[in-house]
Amino acid sequence: MKIHLSVISLVLSIFSQAQVGIGTNTPSGAFHVDGNKDNAASPTVAQTANDFIITSTGSAALGTITMDPSAKFQINATDKGMLIPRVNLTAPTDGTTIPSPAKGLIVYNTNVNANMEEGFYTNYGTPSAPRWITYQQRDKTAWKLDNVFDITATAPVDQVVTATTAVNNINLGLTVTVTIPAFTQAKLVTTYSVPMGTTSVSTNFGGYFGVRFLKNGTELPAGSRKYTVPAVSSSASSRMASVNATVGDTVVNNTASSVNVTYTLNGYVEPTADTSTIRFNMWSTTDPNFNWGRGYMSVQMFTKTTL
Known part of the structure; x- marks a missing residue:
């Protein structure tokens, strides 16, 4: 009886430390079943398509004995699903x-x-x-509204201008950065409205008010707008206009990393008469702003995959 117990103990000790194979004499994991018993010494992908394996770390796989290290459970098949x-x-x-x-x-x-x-x-x-x-x-061919980015002006911006001297890079503080995901085609629709006008009676002031639309620091002419200010006498305390636009832009990001696109509005003034102070964004930081409103820019991002 003592001999039998010793043999049993020895066998259990061997099995507790060895790999177990069913249908195979060369198990590739802690527990390996070769369903069709067809594995060669170095089995092919086709031969392991009927295998099941549990690794020493407790991960498991069906249809393969080569697991992705990031998977806890993996299934390989070309003609079946889960x-x-x-x-x-x-x-x-x-x-x-x-x-x-x-x-x-x-x-x-x-x-x-x-x-x-x-x-x-x-x-x-x-x-x-x-x-x-x-x-x-999901429809790969259809655009999907993915996100909306916007900004509202927080303060007026004043710019003194002199007749016949154009100023086209006035920082209005209106910038929006859009993040386009990897492998994505983006349709970016920007809408903006910027009020601008003189801060006092400028009876002979004339020329142009406008907005330069920049993409990553370079003007995108399709988005720039200007408004003609007639040089006529007026007793109004301010001569104001709102410059508005809707701009479409397409960006294709066919890389594995996200891409940023930044849109910026710069004020533009081209006077033909009078020195004057031009105010952008709003009349006052305190509402109501009468018929001025506040400067605003919104970017809607529609996307579809490039894969």
């Missing part, structure tokens, strides 16, 4: 069909009702308060 459980969710807050569903749990809902459609759902809530959300359908 079938996840079908359930009948009754509502976006259903916590009964699957009791206490984990946050991040994925199911395929087969129940169509007033609040839910058939498809994949993930619990974005908690086990006690589920919030089932379905995946958004």
Whole structure:
């Protein structure tokens, strides 16, 4: 009896330290099943397509014995998919069909009702308060509103100008930087409105008010605008105009890193008569600003993948 126990102890000790193979004499992991028993000494990809393996770190794979180091569980197949459980969710807050569903749990809902459609759902809530959300359908050919970037002027900007001397780089403090994700084509639609006018009676002032539209520091002429100011006598305390534009721009980022695009509005004045002070953005930091309003720029980003 003592001999039998010693032999059993020895066998158990060997198995506790060795790799276990089923259908193979050369297991490649802590537990390796060769389903078709067809592996060569150095098996091919086709031969391991019927294998299952558990590594010494507890990772597992189906259809391969070569795991990606970032995967805890990996499935390789070219003619099959992964079938996840079908359930009948009754509502976006259903916590009964699957009791206490984990946050991040994925199911395929087969129940169509007033609040839910058939498809994949993930619990974005908690086990006690589920919030089932379905995946958004993606169409590679369709533009999708991805983000909106905007800025509102915070203070007036004054610029003294002299007749026949144009000033075209007045910093209005209106800049928006847009981040375009990797492998993305972006349609950028910019809308802006900038009020501008004289700060006092300038009866003979004439020329142009305007805005220069810059992309990454260089003027994009399609977005620049100016307004003609007639040189006629006027008793008005200020001669004001609002310069507005909507500008379309397309940027293709076919790299693996995000790309920034910066749009800037610069004030522009080209006087033909009188020295005057021109005010941009608003009449006053304190509302109401009468019919001036406040300078504003908004960029809507529509995207689609380049992949």
